[in-house]
Amino acid sequence: MVAEIIGGSLFGSLALVADGLHMSTHAGAMLIAALAYSYARKHANDPHFVFGTGKLGDLAGFTSAIILAMMALLIGYEAIARLLAPIPIHFSEAIPIAVVGLLVNIVSAWLLSGDDHHGHSHGHDHTHDQHAEHEHGEEMQLIKTPSGVFALSIFEDGVPPVFRMKVSTEGAELSAQDMTVTTIRPDGTRQVFAFSRTSDFLESTTDIPEPHAFKAVVTLPDGVHAVQFEEHGHDTHSVDTRDHNMRAAYMHVIADAAVSVLAIIGLLLAQMFGWLWMDPLAGIVGALVIANWSYGLMRDTGAILMDMSPNDTMANKIRETVEMAGDKLVDLHVWRLGPGHLGAVVSVSTKETLRGPAFYHAQLRRFQGLSHISVEVHTLQVV
Incomplete structure (x- = not known):
């Protein structure tokens, strides 16, 4: 200079x-x-x-x-x-x-x-028999086995996050009793997920807690397979990092x-x-x-x-969550708190007398990047 x-x-x-x-x-x-x-x-x-x-x-x-x-x-x-x-x-x-x-x-x-x-950049560390791809509402890992190729995904499009297993090879079959998924988090915590048949895929019977960064050990009839999930699902793209x-x-x-x-x-x-x-x-x-x-x-x-709304993606997800619960969204404000963090003020009108702010906090907390949530609930009188 x-x-x-x-x-x-x-x-x-x-x-x-x-x-x-x-x-x-x-x-x-x-x-x-x-x-x-x-x-x-x-x-x-x-x-x-x-x-x-x-x-x-x-x-x-x-x-x-x-x-x-x-x-x-x-x-x-x-x-x-x-x-x-x-x-x-x-x-x-x-x-x-x-x-x-x-x-x-x-x-x-x-x-x-x-x-x-x-x-925001993302990275993967995949072994030779694993591959990652993204669909609407899913992060997917392909598992190649002697009996066929199976797709394990985390599905969270408007619902609490769950595992889904689909058969990618024509003619291959898999029953809910034939598999389990065990998640191993960086701190060593393990959780075992059982599955049930839903339509043309298998779905875990329990929700997946946040964050979604862990090794998933998949037990199948022909052996054990390990895949890696990183915390960068589709919700991260609604937050400016x-x-x-x-x-x-x-x-x-x-x-x-x-x-x-x-x-x-x-x-x-x-x-x-x-x-x-x-x-x-x-x-x-x-x-x-x-x-x-x-x-x-x-x-x-x-x-x-000036607290301008960053984009409509997170607001739309909050709106969908409230409406899927059968309630009405009265007022909504979403703004950026810092890189990768959003705040939201939500006002909800419901006929369910037992639903308080804690219910909606639990529903919205799964959206990564939504760091501060204030919820106001108006209970309607049913005539």
């Missing part, structure tokens, strides 16, 4: 100065991100933060977005001024400094790329790298063809790139800070 700002000023490259100034915002973004994480961790259990400190990252991201926008305006202003009044550029000194700036940004981006800043604090820091270094590339291109073209206007033009393009990234980050974090 220091080398680019001083070198660009001494050797007459606005694009180099612009890259150095923007790199200073990169350093500032790192500091803001670090302070946000530190403060959020320190006050995670502070009762003054009614819904926790999850939004501090979004606040830090919004702040970084404003800094990005200010730098875009500054660089654009300086570039236009340089277009109107060009000055000589010392190319042999400016170009190497720009290359060093690009290398620093590439290394920084690589260091940050391992964090889950842009979305992006960390906008880390996203802001990552966005700074990616924008830095883009401006560094433009600075190098501008300097090379100006040196080769004598186009001194290419250097400030590169600064203008860089300013536009930064402004675009700033707008996107400001839009996303601003929506969260």
